[in-house]
Amino acid sequence: MTTGILSETVLEFPDNRLLIDLCGEFDRNLTDIESRTGVQILRRGNQLAIHGSEEALADATQVLQALYQRLEQGRAVGHGDIDREFRMAEDHTDPDEQLEMFTGGKVEIKTRKKLIEPRTDAQKAYVRSLYQNEMAFGIGPAGTGKTYLAVAVGVNMLITGAVDKIILCRPAVEAGERLGFLPGTQEEKVDPYMQPLMDALNDFLPGKQLAKMREEKTVEIAPSAFMRGRTLSNAFVVLDEAQNATTMQMKMFLTRLGEGSRMVITGDRTQIDLPRGVPSGLADAERLLDHIPGISFNYFSSKDVVRHPLVAAIIEAYEKDAEGA
Template sequence: MNAATLTEASIEFPDNRLLIELCGEFDRNLTDIESRLGVQILRRGNYLSVHGEPAAQTEAIEVLRSLYNRLEQGRPVGHGDIDREFRMGTEGGSPADQLEMFGGGKVEIKTRKKLIEPRTEAQKAYVRSLYENELAFGIGPAGTGKTYLAVAVGVNLFITGAVDKIILSRPAVEAGERLGFLPGDMKEKIDPYMQPLYDALNDFLPGKQLARMMEEKTVEIAPLAFMRGRTLSNAFVVLDEAQNATSMQMKMFLTRLGEGSRMVITGDRSQIDLPRGVQSGLKDAERLLTGIPKISFNYFTAKDVVRHPLVAAIIEAYDRDSPQPG
């Protein structure tokens, strides 16, 4: 970096308490921005001084202003919020983004424990489609928020009274161990397959409330096979890991949709665990249902991974080695 191109610019933040929150514990938020842009940020009283190349300096100031505006609105600032600013631009938190979508909702998801906001453009489009369509598909690699956002929307619709229950399901595909040889009763055998769904619910609902809802059957978590013969009315229904549903199972599940319900199907076509020669129901559904009104298909790529940055790099490496069709 040429020292001659480095400049300094300062920005004032009138509320010192909010400035402390902006900097984060041990200035970790500033460190995050510095590492992304190659700038240095110093605090001087109520000012932050940004040192670096002009383009990076300008971007840093825009991000700092946007995050400070978040704090003024009473919203927290953490690593995920900084990540969203860089992925989506500072307009991501502007009033224009808070458009009415469904029943007065916004491009944000309010749950009992936290406020969830999309961190990529693909996630934002996906959340919109979950509110706007009775049947929505989210297809892409692990770590892109497909199931997490779907469960968050389900919790939001439940606490606002739009649905009466939440039903979460997964195919219990055996991966190396046969269920019959695992210890415990049927619930104990199945629960490990369902754990990611429990984890998501625990992120959005207080433990006692979730336990009560599960006892009252307003929240159900069950293997896909348990859906046969049911009609799911006034419910928000999620089928996770749908790439491991057979074509027959997918048809069975989709035809459970009842009055007043919404259904979300999530899956990753690169992680099919079905026996060789068995067609994935997710692929069949894509082929047969694309273009039908009120059914949406949303796709994610490695660029939408919101886990550790290495996860995106790993997915891209595997995609380069063995690209998936379609």
């Protein structure tokens, strides 16, 4: 260690092949870590010398060691994994101790195409609640993974046989154009509303398999109004954009829950598109159901946004404006 404001620490990695993967193509991963912490990282054989302040050294060291451990376990390391480790470092918690479940202490969701890992404590708690509760609410701003993680858990439960089908719904709230005036069949008219759910499914299931599942009704995607009169048994059911369901629509949807099913309701209270004066069913559900065993409410903030960093900044700006209004 050198004395003064700046210090140096040296990390040694026994497997040079894994060290190459840790550094990334053209040392891209090291550059990412340097920009986040302000340290300088120099490679010397199978060692990494890190220069910076004591606090920055500690953060960079923790992240590098966690990423190398991932590589030893046969996992890849990309930008998202670096982001996840930094978020965990900021929370100062041990994710294995905080949330030990299903995968030997790691919080993972296995799908046909990829392995999904929550990046924040709120996301991990949310995933846990999806497995442990028959009904779970995920409430928070855009980009926090509410729907994405719910669909991933649904796919995992389907391919492991925990449920027989996945049903994904959204309120088809009109914005300027009425569905009846749009060209095409009924399915073609509602497809634009359902596209975000399809995007998530396409991330987790091969295209041909997904097409076959939709044809066989193992996977259904439909407006929430189409659920009226049904009892949804042995299914993983997701209601997305629930802030746009009225109180009566929400009650109708929630009472579709059948034996052997899981139901997830996601929404953002700041993005209500209902006509002025029409109350959101999501707010009523929070008020009426939070004391019922078996129903969990999970909340996200701008800190949990995992899209482009600007998204978090935009959400924070709007939140501050709303607080000052």
